[in-house]
Amino acid sequence: MKIAVCVKQVPDAAAPRRLDPQTKRLDRSGEGVLNAFDVHAVEEALRLKEAAGGGEVLLVTMAPEGAQDTLRKALAMGADRALLISDEAAAGSDLVATSYALAKALEREEPDLVLFGQQASDSDGAVLWAAVADRLRLPTISQVAELSLAEGRVRGKRQTEFGYDVIEAPLPAVVAVSDAINEPRYPSLKGIMSAKSKPQELVSLTALGVEPDRAGDQGSRTEVYALGDPPARGDSQKISDDGSGAEQIVAFLVERRLV
C-alpha cells in the first residue's frame, strides 16, 4: 500500500499576511508552516498504513527549497519520505499549472491512494484535488470525514447540506479529507530525530517532464490585475480581556440597545 499525501507550505497565520503589490502574489518571504488542514491528511495516511501493517507514506509538495524544514514536521509524524518539486519556474503557478506539475509527480510515483487536505489556508480554494484527479484520470471523493479501505476500494463518508453521503471508489483514487477526520498525533522525540535522516528528494520541473510553457506564470491561465482595500466596516473596536471583558461586552450591548 503506497499512499501519497499532497501537502502545502503556507505562511504562518500568526504573522501578518500580505500580498506583494509588485508581483500581486502572496508574500511568502516569511516563515512557512505546514498547512494545518494537511496535517489531518498525513495522520490519516499513517493510520491507514498502520492498519494495513505496512506500506509507504510519501509526501508530495510543490514549493521553494526552504520547504524542506516544513516537510520535516510531517516526516517526524511518521511519513517515510518526501518529494519536493522545487523550481524557480514554478513560481506563480495557478490551479491549471499546479495540478499539472503535481499530476506529473504522482504519475511517476503511482501510489494506490492520493490524499489531500480540505483546503489551503492561504488560497482557500478547496479545489486542487479535483483538477489533479482529472489529470490522472482517477476517481475522486472530497470532504471525507470518515475513510475506510477494503478489497481494493476506498469508502468515504462526508457531511452534506441535508445529512451525509457515503461514496465508494476503486483504487487508485484521489481523496480529500476534512479536518474532522482525526486528531493528528504529535511527533515523538524519536520521530523528530529520525526525520532528519529521512529522504527528501528535490526534483525540477524538467526532470518530471513538465514543459516550460506549462509551469509557473507561463503555464497559468488566470491573472491578478490589481489589489485594493475592502470597504471599511464602520468603527470597530478590539479590546484585550483584562478580567473586565464580560463587563465591556455588556456595556457595548447596552449602548447598542441589544440587551
Added chain:
Amino acid sequence: MLSKAAALADGAVAAAILGSGVRDLAARAGSFGARRVFVADDPRLEAPLPQPRVDVLAALVREHGVGTVLFGQSVLAADIAAGLSARLDAGLNWDLTDLRSEDGRLVGRRPALADSVYAEVGWRSEPRLAIVRSGTFEPSETGGEAEVTEVTPQFEDFSLAATMVEQAHEESGGPSIEDADVIVAGGRGLGGPENFTLVEELAKALGGAVGATRAVVDAGWYPYATQVGQTGKTVAPKLYVACGISGAIQHKVGMQSSSVIVAINKDPNAPIFEYSDLGVVGDLHEILPKLTELVRARKSG
C-alpha cells in the same frame, strides 16, 4: 447567475442542466435570461458526483465554443469546476463577489486573505471558468423563452468509477437559527462538545438561538441544522456573538450581514476580528460564564 450572465453577454447565454429527471427545469432557465438550454438528463447524473458532469460540460464547451462558464458556489460545483479546469486547461477564479466587463475583458473581484484584500482577477485565455460566491447576484425574471437542446452524454470510464452508496437525509430539530434576532455561535475554540452549554446558556439569557461552525458540526459536537456558512445556513440576526471561531471565509459568508458582530477569541490575529464590531481577545471559558451572569442580572434587574 443567469440574469447576471445575460446582462454581461448581451443575452448570448445558455444554461446547462445536468441531472436525472430534470427536463422540467428548462423552461425556468429561459425566464431568467437563458436563450438556450442544454439538458443532459441521464440516470448516471442522478447522484451529486462531479466527474460525470465534467465530461458533459467539457463536451459542451468544445462543441459550442463556449467562452465563459459560471458556477454558483457549492462543494459539488467547486469539484466540477476544478475538474473542468484541468480537462480544458482553462483558468479558474473562485470565490468571486463581482463580475464585470471592462474594456472588452471580463474582470472578477475576489476578496483574499480573509477578505482583507480585494483582488481584481482575470483570465488569459478562453474558456474562462468562475465560481461565484452564493447570493452575489440578484435574479431578475424577464420571462423569456429558451431553445432547449437535449445532449446525449458520453462518459469516461474513470468518471463513473466513484459511486454513491448511501445518501442520508437528517431531519433537524430544535429552534431554527434562520429567524432568530440573536445568535450565539460556537467553534472549535470551545474545546469539546460538553462546553456547548456555555454557548447555550448565553443564548438563553439573550433570548437567542445557537449556531455552530462546520468544524464542530463535522466533528459531531453539534447538529448540522445549526451550521452557519457557505455549506450551512446564511443568517442575518441583529446580534451575532462568535465564540472560539477563527472566522474562516466559508463561515463569514454565512453571517457577515448580521447587524452587530461580537467576537471572543484568544488569538489576537484571528480573522474574525477583521469583521467584528467588538472583538475581545481572551479566553471564552473565563468570559462566557461571567457574561451570561451579567446579562441575566440585567434582564431581571
